Amino acid sequence: MTQAGPVRPDVSRRIVLGVGGGIAAYKVCEVLRRLTEAGHLVRVVPTEAALKFVGAPTWEALSGSPVSHDMFAGVSEVPHVRLGQTADLVLVAPATADLLARATHGRADDLLCATLLTARCPVLLVPAMHTEMWEHPATQHNVAILRSRGTIVAQPASGRLTGADSGAGRLPEPAEIVELATLLLHRGDALRADLTGRQVVVSAGGTREPLDPVRYLGNRSSGRQGYALARVAAQRGAQVTLAAAHTADLADPAGVEVIRAGTASQLREAMLKAAAHADAVVMAAAVADFRPAVNHRSKIKKTGADPEPLSLAINPDVLVELVRSRPRDQVVVGFAAETGDSDVDVLTEARAKLARKGCDLLVVNTVGERRAFEVEDNTGWLLGADGTQTALPDGPKSLLASYVWDAVAARLTR
Numbered sequence: 001m002t003q004a005g006p007v008r009p010d011v012s013r014r015i016v017l018g019v020g021g022g023i024a025a026y027k028v029c030e031v032l033r034r035l036t037e038a039g040h041l042v043r044v045v046p047t048e049a050a051l052k053f054v055g056a057p058t059w060e061a062l063s064g065s066p067v068s069h070d071m072f073a074g075v076s077e078v079p080h081v082r083l084g085q086t087a088d089l090v091l092v093a094p095a096t097a098d099l100l101a102r103a104t105h106g107r108a109d110d111l112l113c114a115t116l117l118t119a120r121c122p123v124l125l126v127p128a129m130h131t132e133m134w135e136h137p138a139t140q141h142n143v144a145i146l147r148s149r150g151t152i153v154a155q156p157a158s159g160r161l162t163g164a165d166s167g168a169g170r171l172p173e174p175a176e177i178v179e180l181a182t183l184l185l186h187r188g189d190a191l192r193a194d195l196t197g198r199q200v201v202v203s204a205g206g207t208r209e210p211l212d213p214v215r216y217l218g219n220r221s222s223g224r225q226g227y228a229l230a231r232v233a234a235q236r237g238a239q240v241t242l243a244a245a246h247t248a249d250l251a252d253p254a255g256v257e258v259i260r261a262g263t264a265s266q267l268r269e270a271m272l273k274a275a276a277h278a279d280a281v282v283m284a285a286a287v288a289d290f291r292p293a294v295n296h297r298s299k300i301k302k303t304g305a306d307p308e309p310l311s312l313a314i315n316p317d318v319l320v321e322l323v324r325s326r327p328r329d330q331v332v333v334g335f336a337a338e339t340g341d342s343d344v345d346v347l348t349e350a351r352a353k354l355a356r357k358g359c360d361l362l363v364v365n366t367v368g369e370r371r372a373f374e375v376e377d378n379t380g381w382l383l384g385a386d387g388t389q390t391a392l393p394d395g396p397k398s399l400l401a402s403y404v405w406d407a408v409a410a411r412l413t414r
C-alpha cells in the first residue's frame with residue numbers, strides 16, 4: 001500500500017492576507033475572522049485603495065496585529081522582505097485587475113507587491129472585478145502569466161456584482177476562500193492546473209425518495225465531499241458540472257455549473273446526460289438503493305389501524321450504468337462508505353465493490369461514530385482497478401479531493 005502525502009500538520013500558520021482596492025474587501029473581513037478562529041497568525045497587508053473600502057482599525061482589530069500598506073513604516077523590521085519570507089501562505093482577496101497587472105510585472109511599489117516578490121510559499125490570488133475587466137485580454141494574459149509561474153489564481157464566481165449587473169468576476173464566498181487557503185496549507189501543490197481543458201462531472205449529496213408529498217426516504221449525506229471535489233477540480237482548470245442532490249446549506253462552488261437532482265431517478269438522468277462527453281465522472285452522491293414502491297399523491301393519514309407495511313422498489317445503480325455507457329478513455333470514480341463486519345474487513349468489501357461496479361477508482365471511507373457523514377474532515381483509501389491501494393491522509397474533504405484528482409489526472413491519457 002502507498003501513502004499519499006506528505007501532509008503538513010494543521011497547526012497555527014503564518015498567513016499574509018493581502019487586500020486589494022475593491023468593494024469585495026468587506027467580505028474579506030469574514031475570511032480574516034475565520035482564519036484567526038482556526039488559530040492562524042494573520043498579517044493583513046491592504047493596498048492604499050483597499051483602505052478606502054475598509055479602514056485599518058477593522059483589519060487591526062480582527063487580526064490582532066498592526067496593519068500598514070506603506071513600505072516606509074517600521075523600516076527597522078524590514079517588513080517588505082520579512083513578511084513574504086516568513087509566510088506559510090500569501091492570500092490576496094480581492095485581487096483587482098490592477099493588482100493582477102502589478103503582480104504580473106513584478107512591481108514593488110507598495111508593501112503588498114513587495115511581499116509577493118519575496119514570498120516563497122504558495123501564493124493564492126482570488127480575483128474580484130467586473131466581468132468586462134475579468135474577460136479583458138489584458139487581464140486574461142496577466143492571469144496566464146501568473147499561473148505559468150506557479151501563482152494560484154482562483155476562478156472567480158459568477159453572480160451579482162456591484163450595482164445591478166451580474167456575471168463572472170464575483171468574489172467567491174468567504175467559506176470557499178478559506179477552504180482553498182486551508183487546502184494549500186496542507187498541500188502546497190494541491191491546486192496545480194492539471195485539469196485545464198478537461199470536462200468533469202461530479203455528483204454530491206443524498207437523494208430523497210418521496211413516499212407522499214411530505215415524507216421521503218433519505219440519508220445523512222451532507223454533500224460536502226462532492227462539493228469539495230467540484231471546487232478543487234474547477235480550481236485545477238476543469239470545466240465542471242455538479243449534479244447536486246440534497247445537501248447541507250452549501251454555497252455553489254465558484255466557476256461550477258450546478259444542476260439540482262433530488263431523487264435517484266433525476267440524478268441518473270442528469271448524470272447520464274452530463275457524462276456523455278466528459279473526461280471524468282465522480283459519483284460522490286449517496287444514492288438511495290430503494291424507493292417507496294408507491295409515491296402517494298396525498299398525505300398518508302393516521303387511521304387508528306396498524307399502518308400498511310412500507311413496500312420498496314429498487315433504484316437503478318447509476319454508477320454501473322455510467323460505467324456501461326461511458327465513452328472510451330473516460331475515467332470513472334465511485335465512492336464506498338463501509339462499516340465492515342466481524343467476518344469481512346472494510347478493504348476486502350471495497351475491493352469486491354470496485355470489481356462489481358466496474359469503475360477505475362473507488363474512494364473508501366469507514367463509516368462510524370463521527371466519521372464520513374456530516375463532518376468537515378474525511379479519510380480513507382483510494383483503490384485502483386489496476387490493483388493499487390493508497391491510504392489517504394486525515395484532513396479536510398478538499399484534501400481528499402485533491403488526491404482523487406491526482407489519480408484521475410494520472411489516468412487521463414487522451
Ligand code: CTP
Nearest residue numbers: 283285287288289316317318319334335336337
Ligand atoms: N451508487 C449509485 N447508484 C445506486 C447506489 C450507489 O450510483 N443506486 C453509487 C454511489 O454513488 C457510490 C457507489 O455506487 O459511488 C457505491 O455506493 P454504495 O452505497 O456504497 O454501494 P451499493 O451499491 O449501494 O452497495 P451496498 O449498499 O450493498 O454496500
